[in-house]
Amino acid sequence: MTDAPAAATADAVAAASTDAYARIVAALIRITGDWTLAEDCAQEALTLALQRWPQEGVPGNPGGWLMTVARNRAIDVLRRASVERRKLAELAVPALADPDPTPAEEVVDDRLRLIFTCCHPALALEARVALTLRTICGVPTADIARAFLVSESTMTRRLTRAKTKIADAGIPYRVPTGPALAERLPGVLAVLYLLFTHGYNADGRPAFADEAIRLARLLQQLIPGQGEVSALLALFLFQHSRRDARRDRRGNLLPLDKQDRLRWDRAAITEGLHILAETPEDGPYALQARIAACHATAASVDATDWPAIAACYDKLARIHPSPVVELNRAVAHGYAHGPAAGLALLAQARAGGALDDYPLAVAAEADLTARHGDRARAADLFRQAASVAYSEPERRALLDRADELVRVGDACEREVMTR
Known part of the structure; x- marks a missing residue:
């Protein structure tokens, strides 16, 4: 091991958490059947890393170190609680072996099982998204609460109820197979789509979009050959490629025709096109990805x-x-x-x-009306859309469109009067 400054250590812990958190939680849930214990032990391992790595150095296998610490902590808790010897033995035997002894295939299965359990249709859609963020992505409860516009205590209760429902309803901790997989997969993809939306919206948290992309990549690796999984990843990449160009220097949202396309992430677009080229199906996500690809590859709105x-x-x-x-x-x-x-x-x-009163519907009518030549009515419609907008950035953007139409109209009138 080598010495590491505190800041570098914090970065190392964050990187290891991103890679290992879901694996640790998933493995401990499989072995103990206790969601809260698994999450608590994973969090304690991360806390201990922040305390010890600055002095001891970052281990050569950070994820393995965290897995071992979390597993040993679970052993201690189960021992003190006098849990049945079988579960204790299952934990203790691998804990004495290699720091990260779980075979790659088993780790993969654990994470996939966790994804399908969090996204079980018996849970409300919002609960599935929140549980996915907390358990698989390791997002703090406070951050999830802010995204859903509720207090941290309210979100904590919702997460607890979701985990209790999984236990009480006997929801199996496994990946469905055969026809059941085809039946359940759209629900999982819908959760990832909603998760991405929470990050991509005007007032969303970009980290959520990043997590959705990461989980889509993971799902693509774990369930190869599923066209809609690949298409969803491509769709995310196309949409997220515009993240740095969606706002001006003042932080105001820019419509598609105002964005500097040179600032779009070309690497993400190229990857999305490669994925889409290998996805011949025309399912719902594949069609949306093809639409996004048309935008991503066009030089301008008019050239689309x-x-x-x-x-x-x-x-x-x-x-x-x-x-x-x-x-x-x-x-x-x-x-x-x-x-x-x-x-x-x-x-x-x-x-x-x-x-x-759906703001995007009113804004769409405003845009089409402006292009049809009635700028005054279009400006009124943009103001109407702003009055029911869901976020302040959207409201400002819609009012800017209205003001722009008024300025253009006034300029046209002045030009006519001076002829």
Whole structure:
């Protein structure tokens, strides 16, 4: 071992936590069946690393060191609690062996089991996302609470209830096989999608998007050959490639046509295109990824292949219908075939009332109306969308669009008067 300054040690602990936390928790849950004990022991191992590594140096196998410490801590707790000797023996035997003795295949299975358990359909969707963040990603409860706009104590109770439900309902700690895997996988992907959204939204936490990408990579490795898993990863990469270009220097959101595309992450786009090229299926996530790829590879909004995007949305509306899909389909047709076509489809999408007061629907109508030539009404619609926006950055961006239309309209009037 070598000496390490405190800051470097903290970075080493953080890196080891990212790599090993889920493996440690998953292994201890499998062996002990106790979620709280597994999480507590993993956290205590990280705390001990922060205390000891600055003096002792970062170990050659940080993850193995953390696994051993967490396992030994679990042994101590179980011994004091007089837990049955069988569980104690299962822990003690590997603890005396190599610092990281679990075979790679078993570690993989443990993490995959943990993902499917956290995402079990018996739990509410919000509980699945929160449990995934806390148990698999190791995100502090306080951070999860802020993302869901609740207090830390409320989120702690929700997580406790979710784990209690898993125990009381006898939810199996395993990966389904055969038809059951195909049935459960979309639910797991939906959790990752929602997790990414929590990080990608205007007021979201970027770290959540990073975690969603990391988990999608892990799932792709653990379940190879699943086209929708690969497509979801590609979709995340395309979307996240724009993260540094989505705001101006003042922190205000920029629409797609205002972003500096030279600031997009070309490496992420290239990786996404490579993944998508090997995903021939046209499932819901594959179609969304193909749409995102059209945006990612275009030099400008005007150079975007809007007919291809509109065709993808037509397919998506058939196999995965929803009001939001119909909204996006209307926008795509508005750019591919003219704003009048888009407004007609948007009117159909809003007819059922599902998109009433949905800020993106109002903003879409505003954009199409502006492109149709009615700037004054479009400005009013952007203000209306701002009044129901979900976040302050979105509200400011919508008001900026309204002000821009007013300025353009005033400039056009002055030009006419001076002729």
